Amino acid sequence: MSQQDLISVPPSITEPASFGFSPCEGGICAAMGIRAAGIHAGFRPDPNRKDMALVVADQTCTCAATFTTNRFCAAPVQVSRSRAASGHARAVILNSGNANASTGEPGVQVAKASTALVAQALGCDEEDVLVASTGVIGQQLPLGPYETGVPVAVERLDHSTDAAHDAARAVMTTDTVPKEVSLVGPVACGMDDDEVMVHVGGFVKGSGMIMPNMATMLCVLATDAPLTHEAAQAALSAAVSVTFNKVTVDSDTSTNDTCILLATGATGGNPIELGTDAYDVIAAAIRCACENLARKIAADGEGATKLVTVDVLGAANESDADTVARAIANSPLVKTAIFGHDANWGRIAGAAGKCGVAFDQYDVDIDFLGVPVLRAGLPLPMDEEDMLQRFESPEVTIAIDLGVGDSHARIWTCDLTHDYVTINGDYRT
């Protein structure tokens, strides 16, 4: 075993500030003023599989959102993007089984019609209903399941943990587990700046076609904090950029990425503006919630057996750090080696070197599985038995210091396995 110290990863990366927020029950329904439902509406043939989720605020409230940057953006993204710009919303209707992408004007009409059905049932403005879809690309989405399903979903709307769980289940595609988070913590945002308990909850779906750029596959978050639109959007964008946008399963950015935050203000108190202490606390909680869900996406990557965290240190700037981290995280050779429990760190070096970022190979340090394996570009002796033992952990860590500057990036990914090939070799069949 090597006597070398490990590469030092700053605590700002390993333990982002949480300001006293801690886990609680409730999923997205942890936020006061939020009800949810998840049902089988008929987008999928299997009647035992939920395929429609509905999230509703008790009244129209602040909303913020981020969407895919894929040029082939789906119909629901086009509809929701323009509506979310208003800064307020009442409900989000989601489906799995069909992405309503590459469906042209007919697809946009179905997306709008689905929101009209929700608006009618809730008695709100159609413009206050957002929509999101996930599933196969290039097939027209039928309206029928909305016509029969929306009234049922509205009937089942509930503030319970079970209802939140049903909604999280209903958006799953190749996900093997529902992915939810809920946090609670004190924030000085009451009427006289006294502390009130604020909740942040949410769910996400995402397992394949995952390298979000602006948002991940489908995510709905809610808080009961009275955030202004500006504050909600700033907190969401900041959180997404360092969490969902740092996950890659297979480098394939989805056509449907959507992340929506509803802020009900059900805690009461004064509106929380950007730049206040209360904003900082709630933004940190939203970031914690997003990081929790982002790690769950990577851990549940299609076919994955490992959650892999890649830290790049010592880069000239953040962009270089991100490029090198993604090159490693997306390398099929690195990912298959991890699947095969092969401590083949040469592939990490190869991936770092291929991506056009300037560094001197003789300045580079690499740690793999918590063991120093390369220092100043030269290999250290490695105990293969010890490395095999370390591969038994469900998490794999990679750290590389480029020795150029002070910037860093962290990316989460997973291994590349036979199951990934199996899942994606016959996804439509």
Add this chain to the structure above:
Amino acid sequence: MSQQDLISVPPSITEPASFGFSPCEGGICAAMGIRAAGIHAGFRPDPNRKDMALVVADQTCTCAATFTTNRFCAAPVQVSRSRAASGHARAVILNSGNANASTGEPGVQVAKASTALVAQALGCDEEDVLVASTGVIGQQLPLGPYETGVPVAVERLDHSTDAAHDAARAVMTTDTVPKEVSLVGPVACGMDDDEVMVHVGGFVKGSGMIMPNMATMLCVLATDAPLTHEAAQAALSAAVSVTFNKVTVDSDTSTNDTCILLATGATGGNPIELGTDAYDVIAAAIRCACENLARKIAADGEGATKLVTVDVLGAANESDADTVARAIANSPLVKTAIFGHDANWGRIAGAAGKCGVAFDQYDVDIDFLGVPVLRAGLPLPMDEEDMLQRFESPEVTIAIDLGVGDSHARIWTCDLTHDYVTINGDYRT
């Protein structure tokens, strides 16, 4: 079945000019003045597996070369890059089983010592011997196999097709077949500009860690044309940029990519300068040879069952076309769908849209397996039975017209299969 016309791919892409060159016997030894050998020297434990190749010109001759741009460049790349800059060489010594990469100054010393042994046996200047290695990264390369192997290889040097074949076999790693090419054609480069028969031959190894950038894994080419150094380098660089640099198996650029051209001038005749008619003909033949080998790399990609050709048309510029083509060719979702015989063209659209290249999705056409599947961003009816039938072919074609401009790019790749995961899950063990 659709009545739409297929996207038109210009003949300059589908049939590059060959100027009357046609296939012949001989591999790299087709070039007059070239001898080769391939032996088991002991880099690999299996005595039945060749692991050392030697290519020698009868006398010191013109050489050109291109190398990896990976920042972690291997010791043999460092040695050969500086030596090839002289424009002349006598021999190339190659090994498989160990890449001599991430081996620091000791690795450079072994690479130089190996060339000294060759120089001693041939009675030439050590600076005229180039070196290339392929195999595992991060392990010191022993000199022993060179000490015993070089005299044997020199003894076996021969101008025969079998000798060329032995050399091609000796550099194989996960390659399942040796990859060779030899072409012959008339060129007006004799003493009085009369036609002489010119040969271009070569071999390449490459199957995984393949997304060359400046050259592919290991390739040695030879011609008996009397090219000047300037002409040889120009012809090689031009050919590599549209052939080896357009292949991707797994997006992982190797640390050891090396492509060397020896021009013996054994045909006699005047030196062939850049800008002459004879140069154009030989440059086209070198390009044909490189394209032949490049396609063989893609077809023999690790675990591959299909050779996939991706054509991007109608791009604003060549860089955009290349970016979109690589996004498609490197998409694990596209590659696994092809493995699974799933005509899931939505993933092609998704990959094209994710890579930051600007286009309007409603201007895009896509052909898949020779069938129009998307026109102006909208899906056409698809006969799934017919598509399944078309997947029986060993080649898969993808064409996408972005509808922006007139630039195009062609990239070769392969599918992503269980065997890729198996091969790379236990490469070192």
